[in-house]
Amino acid sequence: MPDSPLIGQCDCGATAGPLGVCADYYHAILAEEQADPEMYRWHAPVVCAYLLQHPSRGHEKYLDSQFRYLQFYVDKGLDALLRVAAHQVARNNHRARSGYDMTPVATYAPLPLGRTPRYFRATFCELPCSDGSFVSDGHLAYGRRIETIAEATLEAWRSLQA
Numbered sequence: 746m747p748d749s750p751l752i753g754q755c756d757c758g759a760t761a762g763p764l765g766v767c768a769d770y771y772h773a774i775l776a777e778e779q780a781d782p783e784m785y786r787w788h789a790p791v792v793c794a795y796l797l798q799h800p801s802r803g804h805e806k807y808l809d810s811q812f813r814y815l816q817f818y819v820d821k822g823l824d825a826l827l828r829v830a831a832h833q834v835a836r837n838n839h840r841a842r843s844g845y846d847m848t849p850v851a852t853y854a855p856l857p858l859g860r861t862p863r864y865f866r867a868t869f870c871e872l873p874c875s876d877g878s879f880v881s882d883g884h885l886a887y888g889r890r891i892e893t894i895a896e897a898t899l900e901a902w903r904s905l906q907a
């Protein structure tokens with residue numbers, strides 16, 4: 746059965762880590778950040794990078810916005826992203842939910858269509874998790890690892906255009 750996924754391999758191409766495939770890491774991160782406001786600051790980059798590394802788990806109509814927001818994050822930094830996100834929440838409270846506000850990210854490149862990357866140089870199932878925590882060596886170290894995953898995600902998608 747050549748088409749069946751390899752045991753211990755994630756659909757992004759990564760080899761599973763001690764917790765399992767990326768989905769296992771992703772859900773563990775979402776659970777831990779719920780109880781840790783400082784860790785939760787990286788929530789948006791985590792969601793965007795995870796869905797762009799596993800596009801079959803996302804919604805096709807949001808992947809383009811998520812790709813642009815990830816570019817915004819790598820370009821402008823976390824504080825700028827959080828300011829935009831706060832504005833976004835206020836906006837969604839005033840109107841019916843209509844997905845992402847594209848105004849802040851309109852100048853960034855759209856998601857390449859047609860193909861999806863098969864390799865990322867940094868993935869979720871490589872994240873160190875010690876004693877059940879992703880931030881045991883500090884939030885800044887965790888943030889740097891999320892930024893590396895974000896950069897790797899953009900690189901892989903951009904390489905499809907080359």
Ligand SMILES: [Zn+2]
Nearest residue numbers: 755757759767
């Ligand atoms: Zn994966």
